[in-house]
Each structure stands twice: as structure tokens, then as C-alpha cells.
Amino acid sequence: xxxxxxxxxxxxxxxxxxxxxxxxxxxxxxxxxxxxxxxxxxxxxxxxxxxxxxxxxxxxxxxxxxxxxxxxxxxxxxxxxxxxxxxxxxxxxxxxxxxxxxxxxxxxxxxxxx
Amino acid sequence: xxxxxxxxxxxxxxxxxxxxxxxxxxxxxxxxxxxxxxxxxxxxxxxxxxxxxxxxxxxxxxxxxxxxxxxxxxxxxxxxxxxxxxxxxxxxxxxxxxxxxxxxxxxxxxxx
Numbered sequence: 001x002x003x004x005x006x007x008x009x010x011x012x013x014x015x016x017x018x019x020x021x022x023x024x025x026x027x028x029x030x031x032x033x034x035x036x037x038x039x040x041x042x043x044x045x046x047x048x049x050x051x052x053x054x055x056x057x058x059x060x061x062x063x064x065x066x067x068x069x070x071x072x073x074x075x076x077x078x079x080x081x082x083x084x085x086x087x088x089x090x091x092x093x094x095x096x097x098x099x100x101x102x103x104x105x106x107x108x109x110x111x112x113x114x
Numbered sequence: 115x116x117x118x119x120x121x122x123x124x125x126x127x128x129x130x131x132x133x134x135x136x137x138x139x140x141x142x143x144x145x146x147x148x149x150x151x152x153x154x155x156x157x158x159x160x161x162x163x164x165x166x167x168x169x170x171x172x173x174x175x176x177x178x179x180x181x182x183x184x185x186x187x188x189x190x191x192x193x194x195x196x197x198x199x200x201x202x203x204x205x206x207x208x209x210x211x212x213x214x215x216x217x218x219x220x221x222x223x224x225x226x
Contacts, residue, residue: 008154032213034214036217041219042219042220043118043204043217043218043219043220044157044204044206044217045217046214046215046216049214089156089157091157093213100162100213101147101149101159101162101172101173102157102159102215103159104149104156104157104158105156106154106155106156107156
């Protein structure tokens with residue numbers, strides 16, 4: 001079945017450091033890929049998405065590129081802030097129409113220190 | 115803005131009780147979902163619904179049922195709560211064709 005593997009944390013960085021959170025997936029066909037963020041005490045918010053190979057999703061300084069050849073969707077940010085501290089989830093949705101749930105990775109807890 | 119609300123942020127129930135978790139969305143979305151979130155396991159899909167009175171099992175439906183009598187409301191039911199159902203429960207909704215999912219704030223359920 002489908003699966004998503006992401007680096008587990010916690011990942012601790014200093015403010016203004018470069019961030020990479022790795023995400024790889026296993027799925028048939030051409031899934032859509034997502035990054036969600038969960039701030040403390042809140043639900044998940046969509047951070048960015050990509051629906052086909054070589055698409056780049058971006059939002060709030062974060063970027064991720066859909067790489068079909070390596071089945072990856074790594075999240076990057078050039079200069080992190082303390083406010084980026086949260087749990088980040090990589091997820092996929094199977095290709096095809098209709099409703100379908102997302103398959104999530106286990107989440108990466110990111111801690112940014114001032 | 116899309117708003118997905120859940121009836122309770124925190125809930126404490128006893129083993130064997132029947133538990134109802136309610137979710138309401140205000141954007142006329144066709145699809146609704148229930149997930150549970152556990153440390154080290156991420157989110158796992160319990161059930162989803164793509165229309166009123168329609169439901170589909172997700173990856174971990176055992177011990178749960180759902181009800182969708184109105185388009186905006188999707189209920190998760192624990193027929194007889196057990197301690198291994200202590201978890202954070204997240205509701206989400208989406209609409210085609212993007213099918214982006216919008217999440218509620220979650221209900222942290224403790225079964226004692």
C-alpha cells in the first residue's frame with residue numbers, strides 16, 4: 001500500500017539556519033503530495049502542495065519539489081524563524097478522482113532556537 | 115475562510131461508554147474525514163464520507179462507526195470506548211477537484 005517516510009525529530013536549529021526535512025513516498029500512479037504544519041494546540045494547516053512531477057509548491061518561504069525519479073518531496077526553507085517551530089507532516093493522496101483520505105508520514109517536530 | 119469545528123477540545127470518558135465526536139464544516143464540502151493522531155504514528159484515516167449517508171472505511175475502522183445525516187455534519191461514534199482509543203481525533207473536509215483537506219482543531223479524548 002501507499003506509505004510516506006519522513007525524518008523523525010525533534011530537529012533543532014538556530015534562527016536563520018537553512019532547513020531541510022526529507023520526505024519520500026511509495027505509491028502507485030501519480031499521487032498528489034502535500035506538506036501540512038501543526039502548531040501547538042491546533043489542527044493541521046496546509047502549507048504547500050504539488051500535483052504532478054517537477055511541480056514546486058511554495059508558501060511562507062517554504063518550498064518543496066515533486067521528484068518522481070527519486071519519489072521525494074523534501075521541504076526546504078532558507079532562513080527559519082522561531083515562529084516556524086511546529087510539527088510538519090508530509091502526506092500523499094492517491095491519483096484518480098473521487099474522495100480519498102490522505103496517507104501521512106509520522107511527522108517531524110521542528111524546534112527553532114533564538 | 116473554511117471553518118471546520120469539532121464539538122469538544124478535550125473529552126474524558128470511561129471504558130465501555132458510548133462516545134460521540136461531532137464535526138461541522140461551513141463550506142458545503144462534499145467530502146469529510148476522521149483521523150486519529152498518535153505520537154510516533156502520525157495521522158491514520160478511520161472513516162470518510164463523500165456524500166450524505168455514504169461512508170467508506172479507512173485504514174483503521176475497527177471499534178468505530180460514523181454517521182452523516184446532513185452534508186455539513188460528520189459524527190464519529192465509539193460504540194464502547196476502550197483505553198486504546200485514547201487519542202487526538204481530527205476531522206477534515208474537502209471538495210473536488212482540488213480535494214485539499216481542511217482540518218478542525220482536534221478533540222483530545224481520554225478513556226479511563
